Amino acid sequence: MKSLSVLSTGSVCFALLACSTAADPPSGTAGATAGGTPGVAGMSSTAGAGGTASSSAGMSAGGDMTAGGSLATAGSGTGGSGTAGSGTAGSGTAGSGTAGSGTAGTGTGGAGTAGGGSMGGAGAIDPTTFGNGLDGALLQYPCGSGNPNYDCPQPSPCSAVSASQQNAPVIKPSGGAATSWTIGGTPGTMYNVKVHIQGVVEVSWYHDGTRSAGTASVDVASTVPGAQSYAKDLFQTGGTPLTYADQGNGFDYNQYELDVKPMGGGAESVYFLNSVIPSENPHTSGKTQHLSFEIDEMPTLKMPGGATVSLTVRDSNCVQIQNCGTSNNGMCGQGSRSMTFADSDPKPPSSWTGKVTSGTGGNLNGQFVHFDIISVTAAQ
DSSP states (O other): OOOOEESSOOOOOOTTSOOOSOOOOOOHHHHHHHTOOHHHHHHOTTHHHHTOOSHHHHHTTTOOHHHHHSSHHHHHSTTTTHHHHSHHHHHSHIIIIITTSHHHHTTSTTTTTTTTOSSTTOOEEOHHHHHTTSTTOEEEEOOOSOOOSSEEEOOSSOOOOOTTOOSOOBOOOGGGOOOEEEOOSOTTOEEEEEEEEEEEEOOBOOBSOEETTTTOOSBGGGTSTTOOOBOOOOOEESOBOOOGGGGGGTTTSOEEEEEEEOTTSOOOEEEESSBOOGGGOTTTOTTTTTOOEEEEEOOEEEEETTOEEEEEEEOSSSEEEOOOTTOOSSOOOSOOOOOOOTTOSSOOOTTOOSSOEESGGGOEEOEEEEEEEEEEEEOO
């Protein structure tokens, strides 16, 4: 679900002051006309909101303290006192800039600067526009042809790593789906981007970095007797993926790497979506071996405006673990998990069935990842 967040924060408009995002240049005539008669302005709590309501205020471009302060309630009461009617509003920004203008005199324009509008004329940040394709992205990794076991071949083309290769080959999602997005925002501005990441993936371990779950086991049953469920937050910040040198310790399980590259270069941020602790690496641990896992993560990531965000999936042996439930080392007989992302905005494509199926009769079930940007705010 979306939450539109204000670009930046500031002081909040006074309760009785009207808000504005623009104003005309100061004009004595405008203030005299738009401000109305001193009688109305002085008696009306709304009129004080403009700090302008006096013809004297407009004609002296706000410099006349009498205009802001001598009009009974309007100048000194709740609406016109302090910022709006006296001091700052009467002699500074309000009178000479925003409030003294024609628009401000009407009570509409006093808001911008005179009343201390919190938005400063800025609008909210729309997650979908900001994400530029990342928000709502659904990446599907179907099985290639093969027998319905706990694993299945990756789709062609995929060439297994040889001894001379250090990095696993990249696995592409089906349908030519984009795996890289250039986000919006203002270059040079840092944003806090809250992202909901869900899917079904196999797991891996990574060198260094910090897991959101710390050193917690992926196997909830290890701490809750009788449970047959697994931790869903496998997000990790920083670290490095495994290479050929790690082949004996989990190199042949899919890596899910999310990168954020600033516009014009600079330090890159690296994240992983399917991290487990080293002792539970799937190449050797019965807790993770030949299993796929449902992930449900909601990190807040720092992204500079105009950055490139990309997801890279690698696999050294070109074999993925099927979406098979919680059994391992056997046939995929428990049925695959189905996720509809009902609360996401935007919704998945109408063709989405909740899982990735392939093979004759749809008997092979692949992996998938979905991104939903919840909110975007300028970092303080």
